[in-house]
Amino acid sequence: MILVTGAAGKAGSAVVRELARQGVRARALVRDARKAAALAGLPTIEPVVGDMRRRSELLPALDGVERALLISSPTEQMVDTQISFIDTAEVAGVARVVKLSGKESGEGFDPEVFRGTRWHGQIERYLERSTLAWTHLRPSQFMQNYLPGSITGFDPSDRALTMPIGRSSLAPVDLGDVAKAAVELLARDGYEGRSFLMTGPEALTMAEVADRVSAATGEWFRHVDVPMGEKLAAMAAAGLPAHVVDLLEEQFVERSRCTTSVVDLSTHLAFGIEPTTFARFAEENADSFVGAALRA
Template sequence: MDTLTTSGLSGRMTQPPILVTGGTGKVGARIVARLKRENMAVRVGSRSGAPRFDWTDPSTWDAALEGSRRVFIVPHDGELLTRPFVRRAKELGVERVVLLSGRGVDVPGYAGDNDAVGKTHVDGEDAVRSCGLAWTILRPGWFAQNFSEGFFRAAVLAGELRLPAGDGAASFVDAEDIAAVAVAALTEDGHVGQTYELSGPRALSIGEALALISEATGRTVRYTPLTAEEFIAQLVAEGWPRPDAGSYADAVAPIRRGMDEHVSDGVQRALGRPPRDFADFVKDATAVGAWQGQGRPRDQDQPA
């Protein structure tokens, strides 16, 4: 088995550090925590990290990559930076990369022709597959944590989530599962050359997901479906730039069109167990107070 060595009675880490870009985000922070629990040396790649890592400043890349042999890549959405980053990583001795991509990359019509995030993933996947390094690609669907940490949370707290999702459903994936698969791909044999599409075990409509949150928290949260035009107009009225509002509406469109409801087998294949159910995510999030506090009009995060 391919392992990263430790030595000493205390299990002191002697292996090269694993670089986790996006190391403070929904997935990256969970990967960092899991690696630390396994006594792995880890380097958090972020603008607040030491050394500092900034996707848009290539002069910061070398220090972050120095000494690393394995890297988890959260791409910089909207820009084609994964390819030059992987090229530089290889030059500096990196041997294995695990890329966070997205569902629908290889599905015609999933994303719009001008979808910048989609282009980032398409180019990033090609860069990783052709780089000559050991690679694994993760393609998660919609994160369950969008309801508790991301751009749905403010609406949940306010009691109403308004989206152009129609009556479509999504097989929301728990970020803990994404992190578990990433850690396995970074530290174990058997995952090189694999593309894992990750989802939860069942599809839920937005209304069904909110009903589970309402039941667990005692907080009434309703879903109001909008047309794409109504949704864009609402965001613009709240101060969003129209192109950003349009991108958000486009990101939700696959749910409305029934393209996010299928269940994928990536978690089972990678970990040998089924994925966590959305109800389990809700139970855990409620226990840690994820939905305590007051709502704001809307978080301006990007969909994930």
């Protein structure tokens, strides 16, 4: 039995859908019973409700589980939440944990400067010191983060991507590709004690991202290189908590410093996954880009 935590989130739900598509039996752990109901229709998937930080709720979900995919929301509680899960997984007799981690694609990006990558590093090291067999899957930024409605996505009101990183490039990866790699790591043996990096097949500036969305939709989308202070003020005015704004500021600053991104398709090649280009992603999600703009 496989358990996927954070199954209602962006990454977790992508993995759960891929498990169902491949006919792999798994449990999907969510905190909200309503979100569990939304997963109930997926074949081979058993939704379970529980809090990763509460051992009394987590132990029943881990009953009979041999392998788990560790994901939780990138909040200030992420380190405590995932460490608590690792401790409970040891008690429950889980054999192996695959941690969905992260690695920025920017060349020279300092993982200790940005709290997000620093948190992942803390959890990775804790998992490695545990009695559990471990595997790390480290994707770069997701292509889905550019969709309207995401914190760093296009604004549907004016089809603008306001990103204060100048002409720096990023190498975003499609979550569908990441989900395929995660299923391979969960369903097969031989990956213990290894780390797998994943980026998309291209390093793109934000202007190039906008150009690909424009080509896919037949509408004009653009990148606006706003000053850092203006972007942070806009996010705060939109209601983002101060700690989230601070987190994104750290990321923007480091991405501005590291202007070149590295493409790493080693995991795609190892698992026979065709890398999804951003142009293809934009075509597959054209209705989401244009529809959001029409509704705004």
